[in-house]
Amino acid sequence: xxxxxxxxxxxxxxxxxxxxxxxxxxxxxxxxxxxxxxxxxxxxxxxxxxxxxxxxxxxxxxxxxxxxxxxxxxxxxxxxxxxxxxxxxxxxxxxxxxxxxxxxxxxxxxxxxxxxxxxxxxxxxxxxxxxxxxxxxxxxxxxxxxxxxxxxxxxxxxxxxxxxxxxxxxxxxxxxxxxxxxxxxxxxxxxxxxxxxxxxxxxxxxxxxxxxxxxxxxxxxxxxxxxxxxxxxxxxxxxxxxxxxxxxxxxxxxxxxxxxxxxxxxxxxxxxxxxxxxxxxxxxxxxxxxxxxxxxxxxxxxxxxxxxxxxxxxxxxxx
Amino acid sequence: xxxxxxxxxxxxxxxxxxxxxxxxxxxxxxxxxxxxxxxxxxxxxxxxxxxxxxxxxxxxxxxxxxxxxxxxxxxxxxxxxxxxxxxxxxxxxxxxxxxxxxxxxxxxxxxxxxxxxxxxxxxxxxxxxxxxxxxxxxxxxxxxxxxxxxxxxxxxxxxxxxxxxxxxxxxxxxxxxxxxxxxxxxxxxxxxxxxxxxxxxxxxxxxxxxxxxxxxxxxxxxxxxxxxxxxxxxxxxxxxxxxxxxxxxxxxxxxxxxxxxxxxxxxxxxxxxxxxxxxxxxxxxxxxxxxxxxxxxxxxxxxxxxxxxxxxxxxxxxxxxxxxxxxxxxxxxxxxxxxxxxxxxxxxxxxxxxxxxxxxxxxxxxxxxxxxxxxxxxxxxxxxxxxxxxxxxxxxxxxxxxxxxxxxxxxxxxxxxxxxxxxxxxxxxxxxxxx
Numbered sequence: 086x087x088x089x090x091x092x093x094x095x096x097x098x099x100x101x102x103x104x105x106x107x108x109x110x111x112x113x114x115x116x117x118x119x120x121x122x123x124x125x126x127x128x129x130x131x132x133x134x135x136x137x138x139x140x141x142x143x144x145x146x147x148x149x150x151x152x153x154x155x156x157x158x159x160x161x162x163x164x165x166x167x168x169x170x171x172x173x174x175x176x177x178x179x180x181x182x183x184x185x186x187x188x189x190x191x192x193x194x195x196x197x198x199x200x201x202x203x204x205x206x207x208x209x210x211x212x213x214x215x216x217x218x219x220x221x222x223x224x225x226x227x228x229x230x231x232x233x234x235x236x237x238x239x240x241x242x243x244x245x246x247x248x249x250x251x252x253x254x255x256x257x258x259x260x261x262x263x264x265x266x267x268x269x270x271x272x273x274x275x276x277x278x279x280x281x282x283x284x285x286x287x288x289x290x291x292x293x294x295x296x297x298x299x300x301x302x303x304x305x306x307x308x309x310x311x312x313x314x315x316x317x318x319x320x321x322x323x324x325x326x327x328x329x330x331x332x333x334x335x336x337x338x339x340x341x342x343x344x345x346x347x348x349x350x351x352x353x354x355x356x357x358x359x360x361x362x363x364x365x366x367x368x369x370x371x372x373x374x375x376x377x378x379x380x381x382x383x384x385x386x387x388x389x390x391x392x393x394x395x396x397x398x399x400x401x402x403x404x
Numbered sequence: 405x406x407x408x409x410x411x412x413x414x415x416x417x418x419x420x421x422x423x424x425x426x427x428x429x430x431x432x433x434x435x436x437x438x439x440x441x442x443x444x445x446x447x448x449x450x451x452x453x454x455x456x457x458x459x460x461x462x463x464x465x466x467x468x469x470x471x472x473x474x475x476x477x478x479x480x481x482x483x484x485x486x487x488x489x490x491x492x493x494x495x496x497x498x499x500x501x502x503x504x505x506x507x508x509x510x511x512x513x514x515x516x517x518x519x520x521x522x523x524x525x526x527x528x529x530x531x532x533x534x535x536x537x538x539x540x541x542x543x544x545x546x547x548x549x550x551x552x553x554x555x556x557x558x559x560x561x562x563x564x565x566x567x568x569x570x571x572x573x574x575x576x577x578x579x580x581x582x583x584x585x586x587x588x589x590x591x592x593x594x595x596x597x598x599x600x601x602x603x604x605x606x607x608x609x610x611x612x613x614x615x616x617x618x619x620x621x622x623x624x625x626x627x628x629x630x631x632x633x634x635x636x637x638x639x640x641x642x643x644x645x646x647x648x649x650x651x652x653x654x655x656x657x658x659x660x661x662x663x664x665x666x667x668x669x670x671x672x673x674x675x676x677x678x679x680x681x682x683x684x685x686x687x688x689x690x691x692x693x694x695x696x697x698x699x700x701x702x703x704x705x706x707x708x709x710x711x712x713x714x715x716x717x718x719x720x721x722x723x724x725x726x727x728x729x730x731x732x733x734x735x736x737x738x739x740x741x742x743x744x745x746x747x748x749x750x751x752x753x754x755x756x757x758x759x760x761x762x763x764x765x766x767x768x769x770x771x772x773x774x775x776x777x778x779x780x781x782x783x784x785x786x787x788x789x790x791x792x793x794x795x796x797x798x799x800x801x802x803x804x805x806x807x808x809x810x811x812x813x814x815x816x817x818x819x820x821x822x823x824x825x826x827x828x829x830x831x832x833x834x835x836x837x838x839x
Contacts, residue, residue: 145491343671347671
């Protein structure tokens with residue numbers, strides 16, 4: 086009796102009505118509507134139109150002309166297309182693999198070593214410096230990089246080589262140096278992103294875990310692999326997925342720094358599609374390249390999410 | 405999760421604001437353009453304010469506003485901007501009344517074939533512009549129904565011309581005890597002499613147009629007008645395995661092997677090549693008359709001159725960019741009046757006295773001595789019907805192909821035969837639609 090009285094007294098006088106199934110769901114749909122409209126207008130219609138164009142020959146104006154699978158057939162025998170996708174693999178190395186590995190190490194060092202010894206402010210300052218290239222417009226960065234790696238002794242890098250008696254290198258004018266320069270730039274641009282994400286994730290790690298591990302005699306590397314890595318695994322997945330998509334779609338740096346050269350050696354799918362769309366006006370063929378790129382991005386995303394879910398389920402099951 | 409929700413909401417708000425902005429701007433542009441009130445000329449061009457043409461157009465705008473009482477709504481565009489987006493913009497109400505556009509099959513010809521720019525033949529005859537332009541300048545202003553230049557219908561009017569020749573640093577020649585060459589053999593002898601002195605004689609740029617232009621100029625050394633007509637006007641198939649083109653590619657490869665051009669030229673841009681002539685690093689620069697004004701202003705540390713390519717009857721060159729009138733223009737009559745003003749002797753003289761090549765100037769109005777020399781060279785080319793256009797014109801996107809293939813050649817990734825084959829395949833594929 087007394088319990089029920091207390092319960093009555095503590096209960097708020099008016100409980101907000103919980104929408105019942107059926108009646109309330111309509112209101113939720115209303116909230117979803119703007120997003121759905123944008124999805125249809127910005128994503129679905131262009132996507133369907135893009136796929137439709139892969140079967141057409143079109144110069145951008147006048148009516149498209151149906152040519153069946155011609156664009157798709159051309160794609161499979163087009164060396165430039167395959168070069169562009171091979172370069173995507175190198176972009177994944179530069180924008181995903183290296184930044185993620187380095188980002189993990191830097192974040193752990195900043196959080197665990199620098200943060201502890203020199204305080205949070207120093208760690209935050211260093212984190213911001215790593216993040217700086219992310220906020221720099223890629224065009225500006227590209228132009229500056231272009232100056233640094235200019236051929237002969239005009240470029241800063243070649244001048245420095247000259248000081249130590251080394252010959253000048255035509256960095257962007259030959260392979261593999263042009264691709265290497267592009268990759269180094271991308272590592273520099275990308276590294277701040279994982280550092281910031283991983284450092285935020287590290288806030289979730291209970292310091293007691295580290296202390297306990299330390300008391301048990303675990304060294305830094307053992308703590309890093311056993312505690313840090315396992316706790317921030319979701320963030321590692323997010324960073325890897327978003328960076329892989331960015332690497333597959335990379336365009337700006339290639340446009341500014343190499344324009345796909347020399348002799349098409351640094352071509353990537355997005356830039357190749359752009360060339361076909363806007364300079365050659367082979368809209369149908371450009372759409373085919375863009376469609377393949379979309380399919381690859383979707384497959385990569387689905388695989389990533391699937392693997393992540395599988396691992397999370399395994400973890401929840403205590404395996 | 406909360407962060408994600410907030411971010412999604414922010415993005416959605418941004419998207420909504422953006423679409424609202426687009427809708428509003430669409431409304432406003434439609435509102436102002438649909439009128440065609442005869443009082444506003446919407447004009448787009450991409451000449452720098454300090455260039456010969458920029459100065460001339462500024463004066464033309466002043467005269468136009470004084471004489472017609474109409475206002476010029478000028479929008480400064482970049483060359484790339486107009487090149488890449490014109491076909492989309494011209495199909496809308498946002499189209500200007502008058503626009504500067506690049507000439508050639510892949511550019512003005514393409515727009516003409518799609519009906520996005522107007523056939524202005526009647527206006528040309530009415531104002532008598534056809535009488536002011538030399539026949540080889542008319543070629544790039546007239547197109548066929550399929551957009552091939554040299555047709556019967558006028559789609560644009562050029563006010564100036566341009567050609568590719570050779571700039572020589574006279575002081576460097578004097579220092580090396582060399583004479584300015586007048587034949588191709590002398591030209592090669594000069595190149596050899598500079599190389600022997602440890603100087604790379606030619607300023608070149610493999611990442612942009614200069615190297616491709618040199619390649620085509622080498623082809624023109626062997627070719628004749630029939631070759632140009634086949635290559636540019638598709639009169640007959642181009643023989644890519646024939647001696648003319650084979651010789652050009654092989655000679656260019658030799659230029660690299662012999663050190664006439666630097667081996668690390670493939671990543672160099674046109675600007676850098678021009679600057680290496682300006683600062684005296686390279687004594688010779690094969691490039692266009694569009695550098696002339698810049699060199700007058702900046703290459704002041706030494707004496708220099710420019711001639712047509714030695715030993716060649718044919719030179720790269722054409723009319724300058726064209727004034728085109730979009731089909732959707734609201735004030736076409738005002739556009740014609742503006743074009744007419746740009747053809748007046750006083751405007752043409754501004755072009756001529758600032759390093760440009762006027763097409764209808766009174767020679768007495770050209771007071772600058774260096775400019776007179778340039779105009780005399782250009783007129784010499786016109787008189788022998790020597791303008792041969794540019795190598796990338798015949799097919800859309802062929803510019804990028806030329807750059808990439810010649811980069812392959814100079815870096816040694818591919819030999820002359822592979823380069824010629826790559827160029828030929830892209831040319832044939834790109835021109836198939838026009839034949």
